[in-house]
Amino acid sequence: MKILIKNARVICPVQNIDDxxxxxxxxxxxxxxVKTGTANGTFDKTIDANGLxxxxxxxxxxxxxxxxxxxxxxxxxxxxxAAASGGFTSLAAMPNTKPVNDNAYVTSYMKTKAKEExxxxxxxxxxxxxxxxxxxLAEIGEMIxxxxxxxxxxxxxxxxxxxxxxxxxxAKQFNIAVIDHCEDTNLKGEGVMNDGYYSMKLxxxxxxxxxxxxxxxxxxxLAQHTKCRTHIAHVSTAGSVxxxxxxxKTNTPVTAEVTPHHLFLTEEAVVTYDPNTKVNxxxxxxxxxxxxxxxxxxxxxxxxxxxxxxHSIEKKxxxxxxxxxxxxxxxxxxxxxxxxxxxGDLTLTQLIKLMSTNxxxxxxxxxxxxxxxxxxxxxxxxxxxxxxYSEDKILSKSKNSPFKGWKLKGxxxxxxxxxxxxxxx
Amino acid sequence: MKIFDQKHxxxxxxxxxxxxxxxxxxxxxxKELTNKGHHVVPTLNGKxxxxxxxxxxxxxxxxxEIAAKRLGAETIDFSSIKSATTxxxxxxxxxxxxxxxxxxxxxxxxxxxxxPYLLSKMQSIPVINAGDGFHEHPTQALLDLMTxxxxxxxxxxxxxxxxxxxAHSRVARSNIxxxxxxxxxxxxxxxxxxxxxxxxxxxxxxxTDVKKALPDQDVVMMLRIQAERGGTNxxxxxxxxxxxxxxxxNNTIKLIKKDAIIMHxxxxxxxxxxxxxxxxxxxxxxxxxxxxxxxVRMAILHKLxxxxxxxxxx
Numbered sequence: 131m132k133i134l135i136k137n138a139r140v141i142c143p144v145q146n147i148d149d150x151x152x153x154x155x156x157x158x159x160x161x162x163x164v165k166t167g168t169a170n171g172t173f174d175k176t177i178d179a180n181g182l183x184x185x186x187x188x189x190x191x192x193x194x195x196x197x198x199x200x201x202x203x204x205x206x207x208x209x210x211x212a213a214a215s216g217g218f219t220s221l222a223a224m225p226n227t228k229p230v231n232d233n234a235y236v237t238s239y240m241k242t243k244a245k246e247e248x249x250x251x252x253x254x255x256x257x258x259x260x261x262x263x264x265x266x267l268a269e270i271g272e273m274i275x276x277x278x279x280x281x282x283x284x285x286x287x288x289x290x291x292x293x294x295x296x297x298x299x300x301a302k303q304f305n306i307a308v309i310d311h312c313e314d315t316n317l318k319g320e321g322v323m324n325d326g327y328y329s330m331k332l333x334x335x336x337x338x339x340x341x342x343x344x345x346x347x348x349x350x351x352l353a354q355h356t357k358c359r360t361h362i363a364h365v366s367t368a369g370s371v372x373x374x375x376x377x378x379k380t381n382t383p384v385t386a387e388v389t390p391h392h393l394f395l396t397e398e399a400v401v402t403y404d405p406n407t408k409v410n411x412x413x414x415x416x417x418x419x420x421x422x423x424x425x426x427x428x429x430x431x432x433x434x435x436x437x438x439x440x441h442s443i444e445k446k447x448x449x450x451x452x453x454x455x456x457x458x459x460x461x462x463x464x465x466x467x468x469x470x471x472x473x474g475d476l477t478l479t480q481l482i483k484l485m486s487t488n489x490x491x492x493x494x495x496x497x498x499x500x501x502x503x504x505x506x507x508x509x510x511x512x513x514x515x516x517x518x519y520s521e522d523k524i525l526s527k528s529k530n531s532p533f534k535g536w537k538l539k540g541x542x543x544x545x546x547x548x549x550x551x552x553x554x555x
Numbered sequence: 556m557k558i559f560d561q562k563h564x565x566x567x568x569x570x571x572x573x574x575x576x577x578x579x580x581x582x583x584x585x586k587e588l589t590n591k592g593h594h595v596v597p598t599l600n601g602k603x604x605x606x607x608x609x610x611x612x613x614x615x616x617x618x619x620e621i622a623a624k625r626l627g628a629e630t631i632d633f634s635s636i637k638s639a640t641t642x643x644x645x646x647x648x649x650x651x652x653x654x655x656x657x658x659x660x661x662x663x664x665x666x667x668x669x670x671p672y673l674l675s676k677m678q679s680i681p682v683i684n685a686g687d688g689f690h691e692h693p694t695q696a697l698l699d700l701m702t703x704x705x706x707x708x709x710x711x712x713x714x715x716x717x718x719x720x721x722a723h724s725r726v727a728r729s730n731i732x733x734x735x736x737x738x739x740x741x742x743x744x745x746x747x748x749x750x751x752x753x754x755x756x757x758x759x760x761x762x763t764d765v766k767k768a769l770p771d772q773d774v775v776m777m778l779r780i781q782a783e784r785g786g787t788n789x790x791x792x793x794x795x796x797x798x799x800x801x802x803x804x805n806n807t808i809k810l811i812k813k814d815a816i817i818m819h820x821x822x823x824x825x826x827x828x829x830x831x832x833x834x835x836x837x838x839x840x841x842x843x844x845x846x847x848x849x850x851v852r853m854a855i856l857h858k859l860x861x862x863x864x865x866x867x868x869x
Contacts, residue, residue: 327753331568333668333690333725336752403669449646449667451688 131174131549132156137166138179138510142186143483144499153184155506158549162502175551179510182543185482186498187219187250187507188464191280191489192309192363192387192435194456195221195252198239199228204440204527206240209460210248212438212526214553216460217542219250219507220490220497224284225257232257232268237276249552250545251507253279253495258297258308262286267297274304279493282309282363285410285455287345289315291352298358307359307385307492310349312370313411317341322451324397324412332400334450337412339367346370350377353384361492362386364437366411368421375430385492387433388422390459390466391532395419399532405446405453406532409439423475426484433489434481436463440528458526462519462533464511468540471513478513510544510554517541563675563682564855566691567732575700575736581854582701584865586847589625593869596853597627598862602659607649608634608685609665614821614845615685615694619662622852626862628659646670647677654678659860663687668725681859689723694855695820696729698848700737702840703774705847706816711738716768718744718801719778719828720790722751726778726820731757744768745778745801748790765801769810776818777803780828794827804830808838816840 133155140151140163152169154161162169190213196204213221223240225231231240237254244252256278260266263286270281281301287310288294294310301308318341323329325336346362350373353360365371365386374386391409396416399407407413425431439456446453467485470476476484486509490498497507516539521529544554557573567575588596604623608616616634623630633649650661660681663671668688675682686692700710707713715734721727721743734741735758743754744762755761762768769775780797791797798804803817811817817829817839825831834841856862 325752327756330722330751330753331728331757333688333728403672449665449673450669451667 132172133546133549133551134169134173134176135179135184135508135510136169136176138182138184140184140500141478141482142500143479143487144501147500148479153500153508155508155546155549158506160500160502160504160506163500177510177544182510182512183478184508184510186486186500187509187545187547188217188485189220189489189495189497190218190436190438190460190463191222191433191493193221193223193438193460194226194440195223196440197227197243198236203442205247206243206252207247208525208527209438209440210244210250210252212458212460213250214545214547215525215542216462217464217509217511217545218460219509219545219547220253220495221250222253222255222279222493224255224282226262226284230257230261231255231273232260232262234269234272234276237273237278241277250547253277253493255280255282255309257281258283258288259293264288264290264293267293267300270300271304274306279495280307280309280361282311285311287311287313287315291348294349295352295356298352298356298360302356302358305359305494307361309361309363310345311363312342312345312349314341314344317344322408322412323400324414326397326415328397328400332403334400339369339414339418342367342411343369343373346373350374350382350384353377353382354380357383359383359385364389364392364411364435365422365425365431366392366414366418368418371421371425371430375425378430385432386430387435387489388426388431389435389437390463391457393419393422394466394469395532403450404532405448405450406457406530408450408453408455409457410455423470426470427475432484433492434463434467434484435489436460438526440526441530442528446528446530456530458524458528458531461525462531462538464542465538465540466533468513472539506546506549508546509542511540511542513540515539515541559858562859564693564859565671565675565682565684567693567696567729568691570733570736572736575697575733578697578851578854578858579701579704581857582697582847582850585853586850588865588869589850595625595627596865597868598857598865599623599626599628599659599860600868602628602860603631604628604660604662604856604860605631605633605653605658607661607663609663610686612664612685615664618845618848619685619852622849623856625849626853626856628856628860631658646674650674650678654680660856683855683859686725689725689728691729692725693729694848694852695726696733697855698844698851699730699776699818699820700733701847701851702818702844703816705843706840707773710734713739713773714742714771715739715774715776716742716744716772717776717778718765718768718803719780720749721745721754721778722749724778730776731759742768742772746791746797765807766810769807772811772815774816774818775803775811777828779820779822780824798827802828802830803833805832808833808836818844821845
């Protein structure tokens with residue numbers, strides 16, 4: 131299969147390209163990037179990308195594909211389809227499946243399923259501890275052999291600092307990142323939304339910002355001590371940003387991610403008790419969203435990840451307190467984040483770095499670059515096309531998004547994964 | 556004057572002064588009729604009110620039941636299904652099933668804040684919030700207002716202090732909204748552990764020292780302290796310490812104005828937030844609050860269920 135993508139505005143943060151070029155794809159690889167109109171030969175498929183952007187395929191380092199165990203909410207097939215439509219070519223899947231991905235057998239199952247039914251690449255993340263219980267280290271070495279690219283206990287912060295220290299020492303020898311969902315569960319208590327004005331008004335128990343920050347600070351100390359690559363999942367508060375920024379000044383081996391919903395929504399969204407606004411960490415304040423945007427600009431935060439968390443309507447559309455936390459995000463991430471470019475906060479190259487190059491680097495997986503010889507993972511999108519996100523358009527098996535009804539600017543036209551067109555006509 | 560013609564009563568937040576006074580006038584009318592011997596004012600003859608109490612309640616449930624019956628309506632008590640309905644699906648399913656039987660109103664108490672709102676969205680029958688989590692308890696605030704009006708005539712400029720676990724109190728929130736709307740100067744007081752974040756943004760003065768808070772108040776509202784909120788959750792060290800620091804007793808009562816009234820939404824923990832002597836003192840209006848509860852709930856049911864005019868039925 132030989133594909134020519136012509137007249138595209140090609141963005142490649144690695145090669146520092148932001149220019150009109152043609153891309154030639156052959157045998158699943160990027161064969162060449164040439165001056166517009168100079169590609170020779172015959173092609174099985176020509177994509178006229180005039181007016182469109184061609185960038186390295188997006189990499190989402192934090193998704194929940196729910197398979198095995200919760201196939202009612204999402205499967206690898208539906209999750210990767212949603213991903214392809216959102217411009218993603220690689221996903222890192224969290225281990226909170228059923229059974230938990232805390233052993234090589236589950237990892238292998240996920241890899242096999244992904245190969246058989248996935249249309250984009252799936253990289254499992256293994257649990258740090260058995261059953262994500264925070265007590266006994268999981269067989270990390272075995273899981274690495276089977277294909278995990280990082281470890282994380284996902285929604286369960288490793289509360290025991292001794293266990294976390296040992297996990298970091300252990301992970302370091304394999305040069306994989308330890309990803310932590312920072313949350314002091316005692317401080318969180320039964321909290322369901324940000325602790326502040328709106329939780330007071332709504333009569334909902336609050337999750338204070340400090341419950342996240344205290345664990346971010348702990349992890350920074352442990353990362354300095356162990357020198358293990360440490361990645362902070364879904365940073366949600368201005369305080370966490372400050373702690374990470376300080377840590378980076380002393381060369382702490384830390385990276386961090388933020389979700390689109392923490393960038394574009396605040397706690398105010400909860401006022402109608404809409405369970406689709408319930409997420410962990412909770413939506414925070416306007417000041418927090420500003421600090422997070424600033425952190426993207428100055429490099430304190432390295433990646434944008436969706437924390438795509440599908441839940442069936444039975445588990446979601448109930449009382450706020452009983453509803454599961456989380457929202458889907460794969461199909462809205464790029465158009466939402468393009469707002470950062472439209473608003474002038476980031477250049478397009480910076481955004482692609484955050485959504486592709488950096489997460490690929492953190493996970494040490496292929497992608498994030500259009501260098502010749504790389505797998506042809508390419509996302510082609512219209513920066514300016516406006517459309518309204520609505521339930522009938524959702525490809526994910528679950529529909530739990532607070533962005534339904536939002537007018538978005540930016541739309542994915544083609545997604546190419548290892549030289550195969552997996553989205554677009 | 557804008558009358559109260561909303562479909563549901565989910566909270567007092569957003570109720571205007573006119574709407575509130577309209578409810579007060581109707582409640583007053585019902586109270587006068589009751590006092591004149593009209594034990595039933597059957598404006599809701601033939602209507603059915605469903606009481607869904609997913610949390611234990613004696614006083615509020617009885618009050619609603621009596622109010623409905625005084626209006627000639629039938630009540631169906633769904634409190635017994637409490638144990639079967641801990642999941643939200645059941646709440647919605649239950650409500651939809653009940654809706655299919657065409658009742659005229661739902662009165663709901665639920666431990667989850669927002670449950671009445673959810674119910675109001677999921678079906679078309681009027682919903683009355685009888686207390687949700689620590690969000691709102693609108694009929695309590697309205698009966699409190701009715702009581703204050705009886706004793707103080709004018710609420711505008713009145714100083715009202717609410718003492719206790721403000722963070723977990725739906726009574727406090729609903730009262731703050733109503734009293735602020737009516738022009739009162741509202742203060743709250745409690746241990747710092749029981750003051751919710753940003754409460755001052757509701758326009759109230761915040762105290763932790765009850766001795767500083769009590770002088771000059773025209774109304775002092777004591778909230779129930781739930782005994783289990785001591786030790787286990789560390790909201791305060793012991794009931795003894797709470798009582799000595801925030802309780803209203805023979806010592807602290809000396810600090811309040813001679814003509815101040817003392818209120819309590821009940822049920823009281825005598826000897827904890829309020830001493831026996833204070834609760835039973837002349838200044839206590841705790842029992843009139845209960846009496847007014849029936850009148851206020853009659854007014855709300857009457858208005859939401861589209862009752863016949865009072866003149867028509869007496």
